[in-house]
Amino acid sequence: MSLPSQARTVIIGGGVVGCSIAYHLAREGRKDIVLLERSKLTSGTTWHAAGLVRRLRPSTTLTKLINYSIDLYGELETETGQATGWTQTGSLTLATNPDRLTNIKRQVSLGRAFGLEAEVVDAARAKKLWPLIEVDDVIGAAWSPADGRVNPSDVALALSKGARSRGVQIFEDTRVTGLQKKAGRISGVEIGEHLIEAGEVVIASGLWSREVAAMAGAHMPLYACEHFYILTKPLEEVQALGKGAHLPTLNDQDAYLYARDDVEGLLVGSFEPHAKGISTKDLPADFSFDLLDENWDHFMPMMEYALRRIPALEKAEVRMLLNGPESFTLDSQFMLGESPEVPGLFLMGGMNSTGIALAGGAGKAMAEWIIAGEPTMELNEADIRRFSPEMNVLGALEARIPEVLGRHYDNPYPGRSMGTARGQRRSPIHTGLVAAGAQFEGRGGWERAVHFGGADAHLPLTFGAPQWRDTVGHEVAACRSGAAILDQSAFGKIMVQGPDACAFLNHLCTAQMDIAEGRIAYTQILNARGGVESDLTVQRHGPETYLMIVGAGEVVRDMKRMRDTKGEFRVEFTDVTSGYAIVGLAGAKAREVLQATSSSPVPVIKRFGFAPVEIGLARAWAGQLSFTGEEGFELYVPSDMAMAAHETLVAAGATHAGLYASGSLRIESGFRAFGHELTPGTTPHEAGLGAFCAAGTGFVGEEALKNYVPKRRIVSLLFDDPNAIPIHDEPIYFHGQVVGQITSAAWSYRFGRSVALAMINAPLDRLAAEDTVPGFEVEIACHRFTARASLRPAKEAF
The missing domain is CATH 2.40.30.110 (Aminomethyltransferase beta-barrel domains)
Structure with a gap:
């Protein structure tokens, strides 16, 4: 079979993820699909994955995707004749401290809401379920009988067989050497001198995905780490289980370990705290069914934990220490979706060691996205649009990704934040916040002040009453009765200009945009199904000039939707986020403090209006609105004047408050937030925001909401x-x-x-x-x- 000269869809990557996307596209009726694999199917990460599949996950989206995967893996053999190795063994997650027990109980509660069978058991029951373990320090465990394992290579082969039977053409030993674009849109795939013209291209190339995406000028921030597990020779304790019997998957997250039986022996792997990153540049060009060098010095601390938990390992002969690279992302969630930079280029990767468990569900979600043109289910936490190009800096990836692997088993405490690759994006008033004692969290590349009690009021983290409760209480009081500075500079700012600016925004947004100059509209951007894609305010600065203020993580998705919606409108839009600070000034004394900073009178501004103000030596404008629901302003200050404004406000008596304080007030006030109450699967009417939908303006999604x-x-x-x-x-x-x-x-x-x-x-x-x-x-x-x-x-x- 020779390579075609054109195809509707070209998928690059023949691991379990690429095969799943091909299978689901074909199953949905998509024709003319080509899958290209530079080596053989299942090479790369797939072949050496441990194959563990656990249903219980910390989020609704992940739980749904994995449950679909499990159902699919159980059905594929009947459909294709290719076994997947699916075996329902159950899984056992140990807790050796109260916080871990709380965390696994939280997962059990979430699982029950989805009808998943799960229970919390004591140490004695855990010992019966996994007889080889020592349980003297175990205070409880979660038992999930419906979990299991698969053979990763067999899953990929079953998916590829199902794809082939539906007409997908698969080419092995076919290395992609370049990607082509026309008018900014993906248009073709180069294989040496050969070109396949393509309507769309999907990159599912594992740890090489970042480099493949870069061929088209697209950003895919992921990086590889070395990942270790040992395989032992047969052990009599495992053999004693009997032929065909299996132990459950064991998760000892406090010891960074997972384990299962394997060919009458054991497989024991780890997510060690001090992980080792590896660049693809350090791998041979033909690296496929290869492994990295054994490194016993690195693995030995994990081995000591394993010997403590599974004493039978003392007499086990180690067959091998497997060291294979896997790719991870900055926030420990995988990514999928259409590239924000290159239309028609779809990206999926950074599976964070959950690729086998997620491949079925995520492949289906990606296929549906490709066909529908937008997500068909809640995928915010995995949506690639959460990453801006600034987050694809190689130095940040090299610093952060080993920490991501090392903290894979961390308890997800409120207030938890990564410690590496920090300080990438800082507010124009960052120095002033530091001087005021701010405790920062890294969010989306930004340093965000969460409270002003410093580290002493932040640690230790807990699922119970946090250390910062009293500190934040004082900040909340200031937001109500004083004048509290809330740094909102990470909010995105998008300037919209042109003769059709008003008409364009009326088509893009739900609210009426033909408002007077000096007014602010609160609105949403919807998808065609009526789901909320963004939550924002829009200021009218002139007949043809508007400024959109969007959530800190919404700039990339909003700019993409604006490009997709522009059509024939005579309008231009520019990301001006870095040009302005936004300083919230909340509380009953906000006007008094603002007036004290200036010799010019502060104008009387109606709610949802804005006007120029002077703040000491700085020129700015003030909007009469507040994300806290309390009295106050939002002050919009050019970045180069922001510190001057901040210093003047503090001298006039303003104090500081962080995100925890504003979050408490937001929820009391019933204000919705994107990514929480507002998602692409949530309509404005479900969120109680139907009043902000202006009938008859022709906004995207209006048709879906008629008679809704x-x-x-x-x-x-x-x-x-x-x-x-x-x-x-x-x-x-x-x-x-x-x-x-x-x-x-x-x-x-x-x-x-x-x-x-x-x-x-x-x-x-x-x-x-x-x-x-x-x-x-x-x-x-x-x-x-x-x-x-x-x-x-x-x-x-x-």
Whole structure:
């Protein structure tokens, strides 16, 4: 079979991910698909993956994707005749400290909401399930009987066989040497002198994906690490299980280990704290079914943990120490989607050692995205648009990725933040925040001030009442009765200009954009299904000039959607994020403090209006709005004047508050946030924002919302017990039935207990008729706490 000269879809990469995308595209009816593999199918990372598949995951999206994968792997042999090696063994996750036990209980609670069988067991039961382990330090464990394992190579081969049977052409030993574009859009794939003209190209090339994407000028921030596991020769303790019997997958995350039986012996792997990154430049050009050198000095600390947990290893003969490279991302979540820089180029990779478990579901999600032109399910945490080009800096990847692997088994505490590759993007007032004692977290490449108690008020991290509670309480009080500076400079700023600026924004956004100069519109950007793609405010600065203020992580996705929507509109848009600081000034004394900074009178500004102001030596403009729901302003200051403005505000009596304080106030005020209450699968009507949809303007998604009646709603929740500390995603019950999940939660200093926003699907009739509805239960780490709900903001309803 010779290479074609054209194809509808070309997939680059014949590992389990590439094969899954090809299979699902073909299964959805897509024709004329070509898959190219530089070596043989299953080479790269797939062939040496451990093949573990666990259903219980810390998020709704990951749980759904993996559950689909498991179902698929069980069905593929019937369909294709190719076994996948799927074996349901169950999995056992140990806890040796209270926080780990809390974490696994949280996962069990989330799993139950999806109907997954899971339970918390004691050490004695754990010993019965895994007889080889020592349990003297085990205080509990999670038992998930529906988990299992597969043979990764067989899964990839089954997927490829299913793809071939539906017409996919697969070419092995075919190295891609270049990518072509026409008018900025992907147009072809080069294999030496041969060109395949393509309607779309999918890169699923494992740890080489970043380099392949760069051929088209696209950014794919991932990097490889060495990943280790040992294989032993047969052990009599394993042989004693009997032919065909298997141990569950063992997860000892406090010791950085996982284990399973393997050919009558054991496979024991690790996510060691001091991981080793490796550049693809250090790998041979023909690296495919190869391994890296054994490194016993590096693995020995993990081996000591393993010997402690599984004493039978003392007498085991090690068959090999396998060292194979795997790719990871900056935030430990995989990535998929259409390149924001190159239309028609789709990217999937950085599987963070979960590629086998995710491949089925993620491959289906990617195929549906390619066909529909946008995601068909909630994929925000994996959406490649969360990464800006600035995050593809090689130095940042080299520094961060070993930490990502090393912290793979960390407890996901509130307040947790990576320590490497920090300080990449800093607010124009960063120096002033440092001087005020800010504690920062790295978010999306930015340094964000979360509170002003410093490290002493931050550690130790916990799932319980945090160290910073009192500190943040003082900041909340300042936001209400004082004048608190809230640094919002990481918010994106996009300038929109041109004769058709108003018409374009009316098509792009839900709210009416033909507003007076000096006014601000609160609005959303929707997809064709009516789901929220972005939450923003828009300022009108002139007849043909607007400024969009968008979430810190929304600039890339918004700019892409604007390019996709532009059509024939005579309009230009520019990312001007770095040009301006945004300084929130919240509290009853905000106007008093602002006036004290200037000899010129502060103008009277109506709500959602803006006007020029002087702040000491700085010129700026002030908007009468606040993300906290309290009195105050947003001050927009050119970056080069921002420190002068900040110094003047502090001298006039302003104090500081961080993201934790603004988050608490936001949730009390019922303000929705993108990525939490607002997602591409959530409509404005579900979020209670239907009033911001201007009928008749022809905005994208308007047709989908005609005669739309929401079957679920965002509500405010107030807990009855001050000991309830939700984080997010906790399942909500009403009359014993799961009715929804928490979307955001925080401690309320107004009520002295936790408050939350949640998406629920019942009882909507009672919520519409009654001010508050009692009787809800929220399951947090296997314990249920009662709460009341309302469609109104918590600070008004309770």
